[in-house]
Structure formats: C-alpha cells, structure tokens
Amino acid sequence: MRKSFLPFSKPSITEGDISAVCDVMRSGWITTGTQNSIFENKICEYTGSKSAVALSSATAGMHLIFHALKLEKGDEVITPSMTWVSTVNLIVLYGAKPVFADIDKDTLMISKETIEPLITSNTKLIIPVHFAGASFDIDPIKELAVKKNISLIEDSAHAIGTKYKGNMIGKTGTSVFSFHPIKNITTGEGGIICSEDTSLIEKLRRLKFHGLGVDAYDRMTQGRAPLAEVLEPGFKYNLPDMAAVLGIKQLERISDLNDKRTQLANYYRESLKNISEIIPLSLPKYDIKHSWHLFIVRVNSKKINRNEFMTELKNRNIGTGLHFQAVHLHKYYREVMGFSRGMLPNTEYNSDRICSLPLFPDMTFEDVDDVVNAIKDILK
Numbered sequence: 001m002r003k004s005f006l007p008f009s010k011p012s013i014t015e016g017d018i019s020a021v022c023d024v025m026r027s028g029w030i031t032t033g034t035q036n037s038i039f040e041n042k043i044c045e046y047t048g049s050k051s052a053v054a055l056s057s058a059t060a061g062m063h064l065i066f067h068a069l070k071l072e073k074g075d076e077v078i079t080p081s082m083t084w085v086s087t088v089n090l091i092v093l094y095g096a097k098p099v100f101a102d103i104d105k106d107t108l109m110i111s112k113e114t115i116e117p118l119i120t121s122n123t124k125l126i127i128p129v130h131f132a133g134a135s136f137d138i139d140p141i142k143e144l145a146v147k148k149n150i151s152l153i154e155d156s157a158h159a160i161g162t163k164y165k166g167n168m169i170g171k172t173g174t175s176v177f178s179f180h181p182i183k184n185i186t187t188g189e190g191g192i193i194c195s196e197d198t199s200l201i202e203k204l205r206r207l208k209f210h211g212l213g214v215d216a217y218d219r220m221t222q223g224r225a226p227l228a229e230v231l232e233p234g235f236k237y238n239l240p241d242m243a244a245v246l247g248i249k250q251l252e253r254i255s256d257l258n259d260k261r262t263q264l265a266n267y268y269r270e271s272l273k274n275i276s277e278i279i280p281l282s283l284p285k286y287d288i289k290h291s292w293h294l295f296i297v298r299v300n301s302k303k304i305n306r307n308e309f310m311t312e313l314k315n316r317n318i319g320t321g322l323h324f325q326a327v328h329l330h331k332y333y334r335e336v337m338g339f340s341r342g343m344l345p346n347t348e349y350n351s352d353r354i355c356s357l358p359l360f361p362d363m364t365f366e367d368v369d370d371v372v373n374a375i376k377d378i379l380k
C-alpha cells in the first residue's frame, strides 16, 4: 500500500509562481490593477477571444451575466443537472426556473437533441457544460439557439485549453472559465469571461466594480479615480493583482500542464482497459482536443457501490472526487423545488456511479500504477 496520501487534485505551483506573487505584494499595489489587464490580454491571446474580464470566481461571472441579461421571475434556463451547484443556485435566486436537459450516458454532456424539446416561449438562456476537459457539440446547439433567439452561455470551467473543431474554447460565443485550485490553471480563486460580444464585456467590467464607470485602478492617480460615479448599481467581484499574476505565470506553462494531464489520462485508459467494472467516460465522436481536467470513471459492480469504492480507495491512501452529484437530487431541489428521481435517467445513472480518480500535472506514472493496483485489490 502507498505510504503517503495521494490527493485527487493538487495545483502545480513553482518557485517562479511564488516569487511573481511576492513581487506584486512588494509593489505597493495588490488589488485589481495592471496585472489584471495583462492577464486578460494573455487569455485573449491564448484562446483567440476578442475580449475578456477577470473576476473573483466563475460563479461571480455567471451572476454578472444573469444580471446583465436581466434574468427574471418566469424565465426558464436550460442546463444539465450534472453540473456544479453554482449555476442552478443562481437561476433559483433570480426567481427563474431551472429546466434540466438529460446528458449523454457516456460523455456526460447535453446535446441539441436533449435541449430542443425543452424550449418554450419562456426560455431565456441555454447553459451547457464542457465536461471534464472535453467540449460539448457546440455547432448544433448554437444553431438552435440562434434560430430560437435564445442566449447561449458556455460553462467552460473545465475547458481552458480545450479545442472544438480546431478552435480554442473561448474564441467564439461567451465562455465562463474558473481558476479555482482544482482547475487546469489557478489564481487561488478566480475566473474570467471571454466573449466575442465586446459590449457585453464592457458592461460586465462596469458591473464587477460597483457599476462605477471605471476599474479599481487608475494609472495616473495610482489608485481609484476619486470622482467616479455609479452608472448603474453593480457588485464587487474584481480579482486582486496578487491572484492575476499567478494566472499569468500559470498560463505560461499551460501547454506543458495539459500535455502531462493527457499523458496521465492515456496511461489510465490503457491500464484500466481490462477492468470491466470500472468504465471511463467515452470521448466525443466530433473533433475535439481534450484538456483532461478530470479523469472520471463509473463504478458498475455487483460487489461494491461507488461510495464504498471511494472509502476503500481512501483506506488505501488514495483520494477521489465526485463531479458531480446531480443537482436535482440535492436536498433543497428535492424538498423545496419538487424534483425527484426518475426525471433524468442518464444523469441519475452517472450520479450514482461516477468517481474522479487522482489527476494533476505533478503526479507520476507510478502514482497511476498505485491507483490501478488499489482498484484491482478492491475488486478482487
């Protein structure tokens, strides 16, 4: 058995990252400033996006989008239940109605086929998730959204570095990325919205800082312009420069980080090939480049259920994650919103069986061997 605990995720932080953060701390300006602008420009360069605004989290970004698009009571938002709770919580907090599309059983993503029948005259937004580092099939969904005049927002929290038909996620449309420590690159906490709609980004930039017509930082006064006025009431969702500089440094290494994730994932897929009770996700049939944010398997065994499997791995010093428990089966959504089992068969099948195995760039191939051997030991 392993001597030391293998976490399921760990950020890759170098001495260079640390000294860049320290330099900002010594500079006299630690909140939103020049590092934010540099980070936004570098993300645009990397993804090919026209414009971007850095924020304190992806959840904050989704909140600003809902506000900017005037989501309100009576509106419906189509999204998967197989997602992080943040999106659905916000929909409900706005008095709007979450409408869950079922996912593909083996890629965990919603499609034009599962979305289209749910569209009504109240549908305001469609928010699919690029899952685990793969891309959802954007073109058919975009075509549907345009035809029905509904906004499409891409939850790209798992998809920095992912490509769809040769283009980086974020290049077209409107994408919300997260830089939480488990994501492929991190700012500690943070997120960014990329959009080809530059006027939307300018509106979000204002909303992220109290609705003042300025950013937190004015170069001339080395501070905030003291006479700035509120143009519309806004929020306080800006990213500190201490965090933005970490993002800049991480982005310099993203190709290496994602390449290492890919090698580890390929080794997992090869090593698990003959274990029939452990089923990795399938790769989409359309053209993508995977960024391997997560390595997810389904535990489909008569001997052991998923929760017991996770406990047994923990007993063998191996950490796991669960991405995600179906949102419609959380206590509030069952008891207050009236959702129940049986509504979304593919989502529920996976919610009961999925488990994220350790995957992070500083892991070794021997670590993968340890995980696979522990799995064999558990199932024997």
Ligand SMILES: *Cc1c(COP(=O)(O)O)cnc(C)c1O
Pocket (backbone or CB within 6 Å): 056, 057, 058, 059, 060, 083, 084, 086, 087, 129, 155, 157, 158, 177, 178, 179, 180, 190, 191
């Ligand atoms: C992480 C995540 C989010 C939220 O990101 P934060 O930066 O933590 O707010 C949203 N959606 C998905 C699918 C995620 O995995």
